[in-house]
Amino acid sequence: MSRVCVAERCMGLLPALLVGVLLLALSGASGPARGQGLSALERQMEAVVRDSWGDAPGVEARRLVQDDTQLECSRVRNEPGDALRERIQKRELARISYPEGGLVLGDPVAGERYAKDGYGGRVGRLRPDDPARPRGGNCQACHVLEPRDGIGGTLGPSLAGFGIGLGTRPVAVRYVYDRIYNSHAVNPCSEMPRFGYHGFLTRQQILDIAAYLLMPDSPVNRIEPPGSEPAGTVRPLP
Amino acid sequence: MSKSLLPILAVVLLLVPLPSIGLAQTPAASDVADSIAEYRRMLREGNPGELWVARGKRLYHTPRGPNGVSLDACDLGLGPGELEGAFAALPRYFEDAGRVQDLESRLVFCMTHLQGFAREPLLREAFSSGERESDLEALAAYVASRSNGYPLAVELSHPRELEMYRIGEGLFHRRSGPLDLSCATCHSREQRRIRMHGLMNIHNPAQVRDVMGSWPTYRVSQGTVRTLQHRMWDCHWQMRLPDVGYGSDATVALILFLNEQARGGEVDVPGVRR
Structure with a gap:
């Protein structure tokens, strides 16, 4: 039920959302590893992951990178x-x-x-x-x-x-x-x-x-x- | 109540006998759930978390930090100084910060921008550890308690809020790490346990409401109040992932997603949990 309500509200704001997504995509947020083939949402997610674990040392941060099966x-x-x-x-x-x-x-x-x-x-x-x-x-x-x-x-x-x-x-x-x-x-x-x-x-x-x-x-x-x-x-x- | 009483009280509470959970025979899951509910009810009559609320209240309204001001001018979404019900509608988008913030990232914002505290030490000491208390744990417990009785109701009206909701939903299902886990691995089925511990099912609104309405919570096993940010850190740590940043977008997105699933749940904090 809550999902429907989110979707409804989303419809009204779709243009703004699309602009936001487009801006994010253009701002070079795509990942270095598998930039291609990711949806706009996935690219946003990857940017958030990189930012949210920004303090992790490289060897640990690698754990966050998904492999193909994941x-x-x-x-x-x-x-x-x-x-x-x-x-x-x-x-x-x-x-x-x-x-x-x-x-x-x-x-x-x-x-x-x-x-x-x-x-x-x-x-x-x-x-x-x-x-x-x-x-x-x-x-x-x-x-x-x-x-x-x-x-x-x-x-x-x-x-x-x-x-x-x-x-x-x-x-x-x-x-x-x-x-x-x-x-x-x-x-x-x-x-x-x-x-x-x-x-x-x-x-x-x-x-x-x-x-x-x-x-x-x-x-x-x-x-x-x-x-x-x-x-x-x-x-x-x- | 004086600070020196805290450790004593914590010890006394830990000595309260757990309803016996026989390990020799496999207990029915419902029996375990019942006895834990009973245990919680017993503890609630003297919830030590109230001490954190009292300390948080003092901290909140006392002039502190390099700028020597209280947090009374902090806007938690309903306007400066408006605390009643504010937590129940978080996370939300804040114009002045230019981002979606949960209670704790908002508190950090106010402590740095209004009071002049340095950001790094605040983040580093956000979780209490041993003898070291955390101001953020107390502040979060206090502010959240001012929403007691309010239904959880995030707005999801700003485009950034919707965007963060979708990111949170995606992250909930995003598998990674050396154990291939996502939040959903443990939290998407009914009546599942990890060892003896019951797991919330994201598809069961009653359970999600109960969980999201009860944090910050007094954790008996840790002898302190823990916040949602700690819960986020703890889950990722158990998933063998690095420390997730305190108040980071990943945690805010997840909390926003969870609170939308918990819509309508009543805030009743601090809770009491194992």
């Missing part, structure tokens, strides 16, 4: 049509790098730590994380991880019992690795971060988390006896 998914509000889906999936699949020795499940205990640890990656003058301390993947912020996990988030699906049925077959390991390394390669415009692509987690950390998710004796896959607590959703192979 821009495309933002534009379609994470609902790409078939053609865009295909293009993103192909591109992101090619951006996955695999370890030399192949995909071998890592250490599930270390994996559990990374899955639950939310430390790392924060920058700025006010409260930066220590870059020397290992980063966690913070999976638990968005996922319930275990059948007895009472503090996991609900932005992503529950992973309780995730490995049951999947097992530790190569196809399962590959799926989990790809999913964590670059979720857009599996589900274009996924809301999940591309942990490997951005170098947020190392390849070994991803294999450790994969072990935690898939190994049958992991707390993820230890379903309580009937009558205690309902198990989370068991996810089928894609």
Whole structure:
């Protein structure tokens, strides 16, 4: 309802708005990185971003520059049509790098730590994380991880019992690795971060988390006896 | 109440037991929401945020700064000295500044232009930290409290306001950073939690009204009043982005967008939040 009311008011002021937009476009507000191909509104947004984070040191400010997939998914509000889906999936699949020795499940205990640890990656003058301390993947912020996990988030699906049925077959390991390394390669415009692509987690950390998710004796896959607590959703192979 | 009582009061309040949230079993989301609502209700009966309002009132009306004047001549949109309901209609376009400003960027404008304070130290110390108090947190709490009972109603009549609204809406959905996040990642679905913390859904007007009408808010976990500018900084910091400028256009655009979604929500500040 409020959007309609904004649109109505906007109509009356359209000429003034257009002049403003035109002036901004002419004043050279277009970005150096991807000046072309951006709409007038997007160019305004980029100018505001550059100005609003003007004090950030260069290495930090680079985080604000969108890559192709971030821009495309933002534009379609994470609902790409078939053609865009295909293009993103192909591109992101090619951006996955695999370890030399192949995909071998890592250490599930270390994996559990990374899955639950939310430390790392924060920058700025006010409260930066220590870059020397290992980063966690913070999976638990968005996922319930275990059948007895009472503090996991609900932005992503529950992973309780995730490995049951999947097992530790190569196809399962590959799926989990790809999913964590670059979720857009599996589900274009996924809301999940591309942990490997951005170098947020190392390849070994991803294999450790994969072990935690898939190994049958992991707390993820230890379903309580009937009558205690309902198990989370068991996810089928894609 | 004297300043020295503040830390003691804060400690006492932190000792108020939280309604037990059993971690051993998964609590139903509604139970958690209920107990948090109950916790808030209990705290409201003695909201420590009122101390910030009282301090802000003193600061606002006392001659200060190099020019030795109070903020009584500050125009928050309804004319100099008109405080009643002013916050409920912010952000808005200000002719004298040539830009759209929210409460806090407007306060900075008045403190620099009227009182003669230097801008940089104000921005640097806008958020209290440890023992260091922030005048802006107190001033914002006071001015916002003078809109209590008023419905949130941004004007969106000036072309720059409309432009900033659209920019704010765009920024809300703009993904960036090493975690590919946007505001919408966390705030566009119903009944979602990040760990145990419930997340506002931008598409649920009742929730947006409740949130936008309750900042500045006393934050129990931080023992201080925090403002909307701090909320903007905090979200971007969690998204692994650099510090967003205090009162910057990005924050003003987002607040304008949010307040339009919250239109009609009643201002009731300072709130109390975790």
